[in-house]
Amino acid sequence: MKTKGWTKSLLSAALVAAMAAAMALLGKPVEAEDKKVLKIASGQATAAGMDPVQEYDGWYALRYGIGQTLTKMNDDMSISGWLVNDDWATNDDNTEWTFTVRDDVTFSNGNKLTGDLVKASLENVFTNGTRGPEYFTPSEITADGQKVTIKTENPEPIMPNKLADPLFTIIDTSVDNSEIKIKGPIATGPFVLDTYDITTKQCTVKKNENYWGGDVALDEIDFIYTEDQSALTMSLQSGEADAVYNLSMNDVGTFEKDDNFVVEKGTSGRTTIGFMNQNEGKALHDEVLRKAILQNLDKKTFCNTLLMGQYTAGNTLLTSAADYGYNELKDPNSYNPDNAKKLLDDAGYKDVDGDGFREDPNGNAIHIDYVYYTGRPEQQILVEATQTAMAQIGIKVTPDVQDTSVVMDRQASGNYDMLCMSINMMNCGDPENQINTYFCKGGSYNATGYESQEFNDLMKKVSETSDTDQRKDLVKQAEQVLLNDAVAVYYCYPSINFVTKKNVKNVYATPADFYWVDEKTDIS
């Protein structure tokens, strides 16, 4: 009898606990309804974590609204102050720059942003990251109150542009940053990292309660990642996502016609480039083969038909949206399929074994491995169109689809014959850094084997010239050298879009491509 009573009380206790749990669970959705949550889906995500100084991860600190930089690129590609005032100054030879850090900025942990913390954050880029020297090499950084002075070894005429790059995201280095890859940085943006899963690349950010720039409208943003373009489209239609970054050109038209959605389009500084590995021992080491490939690509048809007219056909390395010679420079290898065949015939590329594909002049089979990713909608169709076009002149190209991070690794290591990548060449409002990174000797993503003294000299001159017109002129000359040397395929210039539900406000498609959200971003 006694035991029975004991069981009874245990059972009722369990029941009460279960009811309490159920109440708690029931209570949750009510709380969720109060919260303003925005869901953004995208085919892009950080490759290695959330440390801004690693690879391109700083882009995500900015895109997710966590980080901010000292300067900011405007929609007309000009630069203005963000965490610093607009009163920066430089000496005559551009080797010493002085900035005044805004007095009202705090990190998300409440720490005030001082000159010393800016100095520490900038130094962190050079001590813990690898890409810093592609931008500039500081000989000394000093801080005095809110004043920060950067002295450099070489003249740096566009220092304010360079500091707008996400690599220079300002983070609080006075805290323990040993787990920054997973936990994210302590920075000054309107949001702070809540959860980040390095496997699924899903990320959630929460309102920064200490945001210095005023009230943050949203409580939370969930960033959903998939490289599957149709899944992205359907996530918006099903309501799983409220906004999708860079929706496929196939489906943008459908949403433009639908009143329930808003399509925000912006020009970008992007160029979709087909890199060619011209190292010795690679098939594309031969300039004749590279020229034949370039002359056999009908980029206008690719853009007008296959990409639904949503992209501008490429001509120069730098986009038609910026004033860098798109209409002036002459491509000696413009579309001319008959000449492409003739070039190959004359150079001795013949189909010896009768498989329909040419062998090189020594009789070795040519097999071009074309690496690409599907995180951007134009890539697959461009690569397959290239494969088809090349088959017509007897060159065997094999598409090789990989995850974006794998493609980036292979770009850095040179493990490819051709590689398709969309690069924001104008991400600082100026192309100097990206050209250094991708085409100059020593660039961290330049494993193409391309080396031209003339080109390197021109780019060195660019880095030392402060006059805007002169810089443009030099860059154009450098672009012409690239065109003459048949270095890479410039397929097209993508425009960037953000497709959102009607009730979403202030999600941005900007030329910089890394300012997606801010404190005004909202959903009603």
Added chain:
Amino acid sequence: MKKRSAFIWKHKVFSVLLLLAFLILLIVIFPEILTSKDPNAAVMMDALQAPSRAHPFGTDKLGRDLFARVVYGARTSVPTAFLLVFLIFSIGSFLGIIAGYFGGFIDALIMRIADIMIAFPGLVLAMAIVGILGPNLMNAVLAIAAVSWPKYARLARSLVLKIRQRDYVAAAVLTGSRTGYILRRYMFRLSLPTLIVTAATDIGKMMLEMAALSFLGFGAQPPTPEWGLMLNEGRSYLQIAPWLMIYPGLAMFLVVSVFNLIGDSLRDLLDTAQEE
């Protein structure tokens, strides 16, 4: 002749299906009968055209004629399915008969390997194998073969275990028949009908598995016309060019149905024959 027409009359459904299968094979061997177009010829200006007189199934994303690609797709899908079934049938049956007849260590060894293969979900293991070997059609065939043979091995083994107990096998052993002869004459011959029925029903299944691998990017590679791959290619155009998925899907549905129904009819036929 009379006997043949009597057979056809008696097994009407089976005969019609056989005729359909014959037609499919004819298309596989001579696709030119249905289309004069090259499945790989791309006219990019004509990309994504809706079905019309010039292109009965429309054109795909690179302006290739979809009808030609669907027809030539049979040339990829059907022979690979036959090759696969032949492979798993031969390997599986051979190993199963050996295991069942000899028993002991050989049996344990073969069957444990089979168990290991069965322990994984088939398609996932196949994907892993292709992932290691590199994605192409031949590797996809090998991968699916590697995960599908145990079914035949287990079946053959169980049949052999039953057959072995029969008196005539004991008599054959007693009269000094050689092992090879017993394996061929009794074990293989007598388990053959059941194995054939299984193989016939597997043709459709193998076709679907190959298409699944190609759909996921592990099988046929562009620009090969293959139904699974075409379905995947059509996926991102689903909302603006649904014909890219409808026609390859329909082709696959029809061909797989024909071979599945043949398998079923064949089972009925052989079961009745055995009962008689």
